[in-house]
Amino acid sequence: MTRACRALVTGLAVFAMAPASARAEADLSLVCERAAVEAAAGSGVPVSVLKAISLTETGRERGGEVRPWPWTVNMEGKGVWFDSREAALAYVYEHYKRGARSFDVGCFQINYKWHHENFASIEEMFDPSANARYAAAFLTSLHAESGDWETAAGAFHSRTPEYADRYKAKFAEYRARFAEEDGRPLVVTPPLLAVAAAETSAGGGIGGNAAIGARVNTYPLLQGGGQPALGSLFPTGNGGGVGLFGRGGAG
Template sequence: MLPRGLAVAFLVTGLIAQPLATGAATTLASAGGHAPATAGFDTSAATDPAAICDRAAAEAARRTGVPMSVLKAISLTETGRKRAGTFRPWPWTVNMEGKGLWFDSAEAALAYADKEHGRGARSFDVGCFQINYKWHGKAFASIEEMFDPARNALYAARFLNQLHAETGSWGAAAGAYHSRTPEFAQRYQARFERFRSALLHEDANQIPEIPDIVLAANGGPGPSQAERINRFPLLQGGAGAGLGSLVPVGNGGGASLFGPRRGGEAIATGDLN
């Protein structure tokens, strides 16, 4: 997740991360020194990387029934960058221990994450919906898999469905996706609502197949069977109220769905298997 409040963002060009976007950055960050890996997931929209997140959001919306405007607004709130006067999501985003970086390619982003992981970094987020490695790396076969836009989007959609059932509105669900601390949740929700208001027209043409719901209702096999069990720690009984979404919940129910963030900010993550 890009640091909010500080309004700092970066664009990585070559080996130097240069300050960009909403606020004046005060430092430059090196991102180099590591040979690029080859990302194995679909990057066929690489000429327009923003379209990769949009396409993943559309597929997740079709599968889960979460409004497309909700998923696209979440992705913008998490990774949005201004290009040619327009905010677009960015799939090759990494937040490394509180520093947000936008990379030009999947290979560069993966190489950077691998390099930092190799030096011992564990608290970092990746991809369209910013999955946190420290808390949820074990849910994936590799860091590369965590970057997969489709898996990022599908997990985010499933979790948002759970939060919508809990809170009763998509705005409140978005706030809870970010943090359980009201101050941070409300700030995030306000930004989310601004993005979503410009995307509501996309919901009119959305005709979801919702295979997750259909399979669960029919008792069918597959991932949706597991989803019938509440594996979201923050939604389980006994979770500590008011602790926010940024730390593991100490109730024996599994790891938190959020990674830690400066000032109580957090990112939803989770198991896609």
């Protein structure tokens, strides 16, 4: 056996022996990326654009690397990452019942207040494929206004120039990471929800303890001027901790 083969076998053995929860978490970090590839293949939006937006919207630092996270919720300015779809849904329903309507969900942080009528349910808004397809369609319409993907990305976040410009800077940084993928054939790897199902449920079903498995940060929604926009997570103040536009916020 060659040295390279031995290294590969050793690596596979280590992965196989890793706890199921660790493997599930690693798989979950791929869900939004696969959704981005699927949406890019169906819409013509560059895959680098979609991956960069998902990472900007939901980036979570795990093991020193920022990765997108499918069960992300921004509830009226409070951003939370959940370890399971069930816990995320329970959290959203709890606040929905008290009257909350301005919240963002899923891989691309689709805002319920402005866009819920385009989905059959909140559950569908969380679905990685549906979430990504809608984001791609919305980005396509924004791109038609300017002919520039970076400008479209800024408008995806906010129509207020101050907020859009800050968002575009982080978007451009992340897009550069994926730029070379735009020239490659897109390989769609369905089904996305089969990957998501590999997660270890951190909470009960709908109506259970939504706080279990949550990772909370304090970066509020910036959505200027009442303009319909998807919104994102961004740190308050002029200093302090690093937000989701930085190294991934609180883990």
